[in-house]
Amino acid sequence: MKKRIFAVVLSAALCLSALSACGGTDKPQSEDMGGDLLAAIQAKGEIVVATEGTWAPWTYHDENDQLVGYDVEVAQAIAEKLGVTATFVEGEFDGLLAGLEAGRYDIMANGVDITPERAEKYSFSTPYAYNRTAVIVRGDNGDIQAMEDLAGKRTANTITSTYAAVAEQYGAEVTGVDDLNQTFELLLSGRVDATLNAEVSYYDYMNAHPDADIKIACLDSESTQAAIPMREGEETASLLEAVNGALAELSEDGTLTELSNKYFGGDISQDQN
Secondary structure, three states, rough: OOOHHHHHHHHHHHHHHHHHHHOOOOOHHHHHOOOHHHHHHHOOOOEEEEEOOOHHHHEEEOOOOOOOOHHHHHHHHHHHHHHHHHHHHEOOHHHHHHHHOOOOOEOOEEEEEOOOHHHEEEEEEEEEEEEEEEEEOOOOOOOOOOHHHHHOOOEEOOOOOHHHHHHHHHHEEEOOOOOHHHHHHHHHHHHHOOEEEEEEHHHHHHHHHHOOEEEEEEEEEEEEEEEEEEEOOHHHHHHHHOOOOOHHHHHHHHHHHHHHHHHHOOOOOOOOO
């Protein structure tokens, strides 16, 4: 009996020790660096980047199953400027935002548009991409020719995306999806009337699926601004400043333009409005 009690006590002690060593208590790493997340990241030599990995050409897997895309290379370039390595964690869009807020990731690189609602929860970098929203329909759909025609129609988008918000703003009923592939599956099967997405994502999809019977019905006149979100608060102030500085350098030396041309066939790193 004494041996059994000793084993239980020893096991519990080892568990507590492991939790402390591995951060099992979920204590933010910045607490060990006086509440400065940038200092913690640089001390660790790693910045944890949240991304979907399913939204080409922003973030996706190539034919060799390597994570690639505009966002991936932008995040890697930012990490290099900070003197650290970028480690990517993939997941569904909504879950990534929640994880960012909870402190499981340092930043998110996923073409995240700045919105008033998101700006209340997260600190955003300066924009590094500008998008026009496209209303995408099946080839035989003639009912939707303007944004106002979305009223009463069914669309598909991730629920917390800005595209879903725009669709609802124009009176559409939004069906929630997990990723872009599922979006087009619903559209092509006729289960929704349209989807709203980045214009460049439509062209990328058509490059990969040239026989897909879909088209752009109309474009929103206003471009959206994609930026890097991170947690709000004093602990992220220096990280935000450093990320903004990195993006400024990447813009000035032409890196953002080069990456944009590589993945989108044009420069979306500058506002064209």
